[in-house]
Amino acid sequence: MPDPVSDTQPMRKIIHVDMDCYYAAIEMRDDPSLQNHPIAVGGSPDRRGVIATCNYEARSYGVRSAMPSAYARRLCPGLIIVPPNFDKYRHDSKVIRDIFAQYTDLIEPLSLDEAYLDVTDCTEYKGSATYIAQAIRYQIFEKLQLTASAGVAPNKFLAKIASDWNKPNGQFVLTPDEVEGFVERLPVNKIHGVGKKTAEKFQRMGIETCKELREVDLLTLSKTFGSFGQRLYELSRGIDNRKVITHYPRKSLSVENTYDQDLVTLEECLEELPHLLQTLKRRVARSGVGAPVNKLFAKLKFNDFTATTVERTSFGINDDLFYELMEEGFYRREKSVRLLGIGVRFQASESTNFIQLPLEYSDLDDDFG
Structure with a gap:
């Protein structure tokens, strides 16, 4: 019976660059x-x-x-x-992005300070991804006096892990011949997407490394981990055929605010909605997303740090529906509220990119290194 996951993948040269702090x-x-x-x-x-x-x-x-x-x-x-x-962070991020563009057009920014680069077809430094990564890090330091770490590998999964291997101000290279042994020894908690609950399941199953994970068949992984089981099966074998994507269509947009004093009653929460709605509508209008809104949601975080999100299908932004969502969310706990958020989901497409825009700091959702 053929293996359900093909281990043939294009021989690519992927660099993951992650700025240090x-x-x-x-x-x-x-x-x-x-x-x-x-x-x-x-x-x-x-x-x-x-x-x-x-x-x-x-x-x-x-x-x-x-x-x-x-x-x-x-x-x-x-x-x-x-x-x-x-303003400073965005300015320096553009300088860094311009350095990347000297080597490839295939750049997938993950945040202001982190990106994937596909340098498979780059001819600089005789096509050596190792030297290209070193040159990028050198140029960033020369221009900005900032250090970066880099990972070089045949795919995105391994490049991201490699960039964290010699932090700060270092790089780690995984050649195709080294992938097998490296992944076998890799702790399963290093796999992107493995959170607390998944880690607990691994612990109960006695699985600590990817080598041990490989011993579990695909059917069992799918039953235990749902749709993530297929991904675990592939990544434990070092398989990741995702391409470097230069543009993600935005799928969701939200605004939220953490309050200096808890909002004790539903009425206090509802009094905050007009300001949230005004900000959300302004940002949706500025976003340039062509897809129509098809869902609305409200998020509440309570004083015990538990949170709930309520959402409904809606064709466009409906102010009255947001009030209903906020009310339903509040009565799920009936506790004092420290954070309120509202947002929209756009009509589904092939890719997903959730953009959260806090009211005070518009980029706090970035992934910091």
């Missing part, structure tokens, strides 16, 4: 007095801010991205929290 690194570059101190970029602890990213000194205290600033300050009392300056 990007926002924090820019702030330390522009203000040398911040160097050698634990610093983070994010919102104020007094206003329920969130950490966007932090340097390695802060990480040694347990500070992480997406952590509430107040909690980060408790972990690291000496933490310096700098408000973000997205």
